[in-house]
Every structure is written in structure tokens, then in C-alpha cells.
Amino acid sequence: MELVSDRDWGDQPAGSVLNAHFWLLGRCHDRYAKHLDNPGRQRMPADFHVNSEAYMKLVAQAYDRTGEEDWDLRDGLYEVILSPLDRVDFASMDYLEPQLFLTSDSPHFAESQTLTIRTTLRDGTVTTLTAEINKPK
Structure with missing residues (x-):
């Protein structure tokens, strides 16, 4: 990409x-699809912040319902991908959801x-x- x-x-x-x-935000189901493994409760990195309130809300929603207590609902069977776009290893992901979110805090993004x-x-x-x-x- x-x-x-x-x-x-x-x-x-x-x-x-x-x-x-x-920054790219997405969800990947590889661990569950390949190993029937719930990655467990995931937390947004404490030091992660971008200026967009709407993006921060999407990030919080992505981390919601990712834990063992969600196993029976099958809602938590994904890993959250939150990374600079240039560090995402797409080649290693077979079950990446097609809905991805991008943002930037660069002043050029506002132009x-x-x-x-x-x-x-x-x-x-x-x-x-x-x-x-x-x-x-």
C-alpha cells in the first residue's frame, strides 16, 4: 500500500x-483463523494519541470487546493493527479486514x-x- x-x-x-x-488502524483475524486462538484483551497503547478526536474514537472502538469474556460472542477474535503505515507487514496478514482507517498529524494533511x-x-x-x-x- x-x-x-x-x-x-x-x-x-x-x-x-x-x-x-x-497511521493505519485495522483489524486482523489471522490468529483465530489459523490457530483458533483468541489474542486476549488488547489495550490501546497508553502513549498513543493523534489530534483527530474522531480517529481516537475509532481506535477506542477497535480495542473494545477484544478479551476472553468476548470469546463466546465471537467479537474479540481479532488483533488490532495500529501502526505507522510504513511499518505494516501486509504480506504476513491473510485475514485483514478491508475496512482500514488512516490519519496524519502532519500539518500538510490539513492542506x-x-x-x-x-x-x-x-x-x-x-x-x-x-x-x-x-x-x-
Whole structure:
């Protein structure tokens, strides 16, 4: 997965891969699907914080119901993936949920721009998603 912008981000020219500037939030079911193992209660890292209140709410929701007491409900059978995008090892995840959330605290994220996310799947297929952010209406 590569995330680029149509404008410069500081000393990185438009079209540069910006993965190091973004956090990814997702859920992965590999431990349960492969080993029938509940990863147990997971907690949001105490030092994790981004400026977006909406993103922080999504992070808290992702960690909700991830413990042994949720085993019978089958709600806690995933691991939370909360990582800088450039550190996510997608190749090791077979059961990553398709709903992923990205954010950045970089001041460049607040600028008017088009972000493009290119995802290369295992079969070599490339999918592209673009999002216009902070564009005047």
C-alpha cells in the first residue's frame, strides 16, 4: 500500500510515498483463523494519541470487546493493527479486514489536496483510491 499526494509535503515533492506520515488502524483475524486462538484483551497503547478526536474514537472502538469474556460472542477474535503505515507487514496478514482507517498529524494533511492510495494485491492487481481533502466547496 502506498499513499501519495498531488502536492508537496515539505521537502517531499508531489507524488512521493508518504506512508511514514500516516497511521493505519485495522483489524486482523489471522490468529483465530489459523490457530483458533483468541489474542486476549488488547489495550490501546497508553502513549498513543493523534489530534483527530474522531480517529481516537475509532481506535477506542477497535480495542473494545477484544478479551476472553468476548470469546463466546465471537467479537474479540481479532488483533488490532495500529501502526505507522510504513511499518505494516501486509504480506504476513491473510485475514485483514478491508475496512482500514488512516490519519496524519502532519500539518500538510490539513492542506487542500488529492490523496491517492495504491494497493498492490498478492496476484499483482493494483487498485487505486483517490480522496479529495480540505478542498473548498
